[in-house]
Amino acid sequence: MTRTAVQVQDRGVDGLVELRRRRAALLADRRLTWVFGADEPGATVREAWAGGIRMRIHAPRAAPSSGRPIVLAFHGGGWCWGSPEQSRWMAGRIAVRTGAVVVVPACRLAPEHPYPAAVEDCWTVLVGLRGPGLGGIVGHYLGRDGSLAEEWSASPLRARSHAGLPPALVLTARFDPVRSHAERYAAALRTAGVEVAVHRPALATHAYLTLPGISPASRAGLARVVTFLRGVLASR
Structure with a gap:
């Protein structure tokens, strides 16, 4: 906790x-x-x-x-x-x-x-x-x-089916206390045939993307999100 x-x-x-x-x-x-x-x-x-x-x-x-x-x-x-x-x-x-x-x-x-x-x-x-x-x-x-x-609707992992969902990028962190939940969701998407990628920096904790001044991993996380969105938006 x-x-x-x-x-x-x-x-x-x-x-x-x-x-x-x-x-x-x-x-x-x-x-x-x-x-x-x-x-x-x-x-x-x-x-x-x-x-x-x-x-x-x-x-x-x-x-x-x-x-x-x-x-x-x-x-x-x-x-x-x-x-x-x-x-x-x-x-x-x-x-x-x-x-x-x-x-x-x-x-x-x-x-x-x-x-x-x-x-x-x-x-x-x-x-x-x-x-x-x-x-x-x-x-x-x-x-x-x-x-x-x-x-x-409170926990999407519990949905009966994840088939047909759009591509997803799941961001977590090595020292994130809820990392396992995020990665289980990514696995459920993958099992349902959804295109999904997981970004998990080794030296970061929960909420690192809101702490750019003290978390070097935030910039790599931002870059990963931007690359993902560019690909999704270009395909629409």
Whole structure:
């Protein structure tokens, strides 16, 4: 179990909300951009709303956004914290290097909004655009008994079939506490005939892609994502 998950379990709901507030303050502190990274200078950043959901939109400055492909990126955080701002370093660079518009929505978070709130928000944004082993954290989202974890929309690995899904790139890390889950999902996709690749840096831990200032592996991870997206977008 991660240190963060232990803190959440020990402090309960109020503790989680406080940890979330503190983390947001760290992300907003300009003195710490050397840790979390800053917005990409070559991309514009604006906010928009879809179905009451805030979205942070990154687009290349080089050309108009109209007619460009869209990459929908959902931020991490165990469904209990996280924000579009934590993805700023990666989202802007993906936009510039792939030529796509990258949309990062701010999903509702547990415990105030437990499952399936975040899933519903992700679907709402996707539809609107058509018209991107954690202990206490998981408990807040899926219920204290964890029974909702059996739902495939909470854990895609549990879907009855993975056949017909699009190509996938699964990123994990050698010291990621949920690495085995990610690699089991990749194996399930491969068994179903889905084209899938796994990127697992040897010297990295969970969330390394949001810590470019202290995780050298973040740049290789970004490059792998960009290469994957270029291939997918070029085939469409």
